[in-house]
Amino acid sequence: MTVRRTAGLVLAAALLAACALASLAVGAAMLPPDVVWTALTANDGSASHVTVSEARVGRTLLGITVGAALGVSGALIQALTRNPLADPGILGVNAGAGFAVALAVAFFGVTRISEYLPFAFLGAIAATVAVYLVAGGLRGTPTPVRITLVGVALGAVLMGVSRTLALLNAETFDRMRFWSAGTIADRPPGTLEAILPFILVGLVLAALCATPLNAVALGDDLARTVGARLGWARAGVVLSVTLLCGAATAASGVIAFVGLMVPHAVRWITGPDWRWILAYSALLAPALVLASDVVGRLVLMPAELQVSIVTALLGAPMLILLVRRTRATAL
Amino acid sequence: MRGLQARAGTPKGTLTIRRGRFSARTSVRSVTTIAVISAGVVALMVWATTLGSYAISPAELWGLVEGTAPQRVHTVVVEWRLPRIVAAVVFGIALGISGAVFQSLTRNPLGSPDIIGFASGAYTGVVVTLLLGATGYAARGAGALIGGLLTALAVYLLAFRRGIQGFRLIIIGIALSAFLDGINTWFTAKVDVDLALHAAVWGAGSLGAVNWTSVGIGSAVLAVLLVAAPEAQRRMRRLELGDDAAAALGVPVEPTKLALILIGVAATALVTAAAGPIAFIALAAPQIARRLTGQGASVDLAGSAAVGAALLLGADLIALHAVPGVPLPTGAVTICIGGGYLVWLLVRESRRERSTA
Numbered sequence: 218m219t220v221r222r223t224a225g226l227v228l229a230a231a232l233l234a235a236c237a238l239a240s241l242a243v244g245a246a247m248l249p250p251d252v253v254w255t256a257l258t259a260n261d262g263s264a265s266h267v268t269v270s271e272a273r274v275g276r277t278l279l280g281i282t283v284g285a286a287l288g289v290s291g292a293l294i295q296a297l298t299r300n301p302l303a304d305p306g307i308l309g310v311n312a313g314a315g316f317a318v319a320l321a322v323a324f325f326g327v328t329r330i331s332e333y334l335p336f337a338f339l340g341a342i343a344a345t346v347a348v349y350l351v352a353g354g355l356r357g358t359p360t361p362v363r364i365t366l367v368g369v370a371l372g373a374v375l376m377g378v379s380r381t382l383a384l385l386n387a388e389t390f391d392r393m394r395f396w397s398a399g400t401i402a403d404r405p406p407g408t409l410e411a412i413l414p415f416i417l418v419g420l421v422l423a424a425l426c427a428t429p430l431n432a433v434a435l436g437d438d439l440a441r442t443v444g445a446r447l448g449w450a451r452a453g454v455v456l457s458v459t460l461l462c463g464a465a466t467a468a469s470g471v472i473a474f475v476g477l478m479v480p481h482a483v484r485w486i487t488g489p490d491w492r493w494i495l496a497y498s499a500l501l502a503p504a505l506v507l508a509s510d511v512v513g514r515l516v517l518m519p520a521e522l523q524v525s526i527v528t529a530l531l532g533a534p535m536l537i538l539l540v541r542r543t544r545a546t547a548l
Numbered sequence: 549m550r551g552l553q554a555r556a557g558t559p560k561g562t563l564t565i566r567r568g569r570f571s572a573r574t575s576v577r578s579v580t581t582i583a584v585i586s587a588g589v590v591a592l593m594v595w596a597t598t599l600g601s602y603a604i605s606p607a608e609l610w611g612l613v614e615g616t617a618p619q620r621v622h623t624v625v626v627e628w629r630l631p632r633i634v635a636a637v638v639f640g641i642a643l644g645i646s647g648a649v650f651q652s653l654t655r656n657p658l659g660s661p662d663i664i665g666f667a668s669g670a671y672t673g674v675v676v677t678l679l680l681g682a683t684g685y686a687a688r689g690a691g692a693l694i695g696g697l698l699t700a701l702a703v704y705l706l707a708f709r710r711g712i713q714g715f716r717l718i719i720i721g722i723a724l725s726a727f728l729d730g731i732n733t734w735f736t737a738k739v740d741v742d743l744a745l746h747a748a749v750w751g752a753g754s755l756g757a758v759n760w761t762s763v764g765i766g767s768a769v770l771a772v773l774l775v776a777a778p779e780a781q782r783r784m785r786r787l788e789l790g791d792d793a794a795a796a797l798g799v800p801v802e803p804t805k806l807a808l809i810l811i812g813v814a815a816t817a818l819v820t821a822a823a824g825p826i827a828f829i830a831l832a833a834p835q836i837a838r839r840l841t842g843q844g845a846s847v848d849l850a851g852s853a854a855v856g857a858a859l860l861l862g863a864d865l866i867a868l869h870a871v872p873g874v875p876l877p878t879g880a881v882t883i884c885i886g887g888g889y890l891v892w893l894l895v896r897e898s899r900r901e902r903s904t905a
Binding site: 300303351352362363365366367369370371372373374376377378380381383384385387390391394395397398473474477478481522523525526527528529530532533534536537540541 | 656657658706709716719720722723724726727729730731733734736737741744745748749752827828831832835874876877879880881882883884886887888890891894895897
């Protein structure tokens with residue numbers, strides 16, 4: 218089993234590399250792999266080389282970072298809540314970020330995408346902290362069901378307010394509709410550098426939480442019996458999800474489906490061991506994001522389709538096929 | 549039979565209702581809670597008829613009952629305000645039932661008609677009708693209905709493999725909803741801002757456009773569903789024990805699941821066609837009802853229906869009158885009220901648990 222899973226992991230890494238290469242080569246200007254290679258190693262400043270180094274490298278790296286963050290945070294939140302309907306948004310990340318952006322647009326007159334980032338990130342963090350505190354009754358350690366319910370309820374309130382703001386003001390609506398269609402294209406310079414530290418910390422935390430999560434999957438009582446420290450595991454997971462999903466959403470807008478779908482699909486390959494699920498998700502989610510981004514550049518040439526839309530259009534049929542083919546396994 | 553019951557004893561606080569072949573057991577607390585909520589809803593309905601820019605006094609209202617009120621009062625109350633008030637109650641009941649059915653069926657507190665993709669499909673249906681150039685109210689309702697029903701059918705058929713299993717239903721529902729949401733987001737970001745706003749306003753749900761005809765159709769559909777409700781509740785309780793246990797208790801599992809899905813979808817459809825997708829009541833009502841009636845882990849149809857009606861009526865009143873002169877979108881207010889109330893209940897619950905622990 219371990220040999221098979223390791224081989225699969227190598228395959229997943231290769232798939233990600235292939236998607237990254239495609240992301241560098243494909244677009245309005247189609248470049249052969251050797252041109253991409255020379256652009257990376259010996260850039261001579263020609264138009265095709267500049268296309269790669271200026272536009273596509275940054276976009277690809279952002280896609281990998283955001284994808285990994287979404288995939289890992291999705292797996293973490295499903296492990297924590299033991300609910301197949303849970304996505305990272307359930308902690309209120311998307312709703313909090315959206316709410317903050319709506320406030321910024323409606324009341325502070327913020328118009329540039331680069332100015333959204335801090336608002337979105339702070340909004341995401343504030344919402345998640347609020348969910349965790351409310352679910353725990355301000356002090357105790359919250360149970361998964363309560364985190365889920367509070368997250369959904371609080372997220373709904375925030376979303377309701379942002380939606381009201383948007384519907385009462387056509388200008389706000391106009392800006393919000395683009396923010397909610399998440400994309401990794403044309404991000405302001407410095408976006409990747411701004412989110413990378415948070416995402417790295419989040420990934421390290423996720424790796425630390427992987428082993429306790431296997432105990433969490435047994436149920437609370439059994440987990441305590443085998444010596445897992447549930448409080449720490451839960452707090453670590455929530456912190457990690459906040460950092461990962463908050464930073465990713467701040468950088469790219471809402472990309473909802475990746476964090477939900479990839480861990481589900483991965484569990485059918487790896488079985489229930491969360492260490493493997495997290496590793497696979499960290500590789501396959503960015504592959505899905507990059508592949509969707511490449512498809513999004515091609516279908517409406519010369520216009521592009523936002524990556525958040527394509528991930529759903531590509532990922533949903535895949536998920537349906539998988540769930541029909543395999544034995545459905547609950548969390 | 550009687551002797552057996554006496555020996556087993558009836559737990560304190562439970563109530564057994566018998567009528568001919570049928571009997572039901574419920575708790576005193578559940579019955580009182582539902583009665584109190586229902587009375588509150590009726591009081592709220594009466595009060596709502598007096599609110600608005602044209603104030604109606606209680607005397608005028610009484611005059612209306614006696615048939616001595618002037619024509620103007622009749623127009624304002626019966627033709628303008630009452631359809632919307634009745635719609636809020638009827639649609640609230642329908643959403644509460646629909647949510648309870650889906651949460652019981654999937655045994656998941658996040659279960660709601662969205663599970664079966666109805667809302668996303670209805671939105672796509674409206675988007676398609678808008679793209680075809682139809683902006684009329686009837687066309688929108690028809691588009692929503694067709695889109696929603698087709699999606700629900702697709703989810704059911706795709707999820708059916710030697711029976712319907714809760715988990716697979718959830719995953720297929722998520723996937724298909726995400727697919728359609730992708731299309732909807734693309735539409736919203738792509739088209740002219742006015743057209744996108746048109747769809748978004750519909751998508752927020754509003755009781756602003758209901759009239760006696762749409763309320764009448766909705767009530768008729770709901771009446772049929774209510775007749776089936778007691779039997780549905782009985783079977784839901786057994787299905788919650790698991791498919792095998794339910795089958796052993798004599799429940800035909802797959803036909804029952806199909807019937808429950810049909811009830812849930814019909815209840816959602818009657819609301820969506822008339823008022824758009826009013827979000828969150830279906831999700832929140834069963835959870836709130838559970839905490840108010842103390843029904844344990846089980847989902848209670850009557851309680852959800854009562855809470856649903858109270859939530860939608862209350863939210864609609866706030867939407868209409870909170871900011872004078874600016875009607876807020878009902879759907880958005882519903883989310884805020886329902887979500888806020890659920891949060892409050894959860895906070896209270898966790899406090900109580902700690903104090904007893």
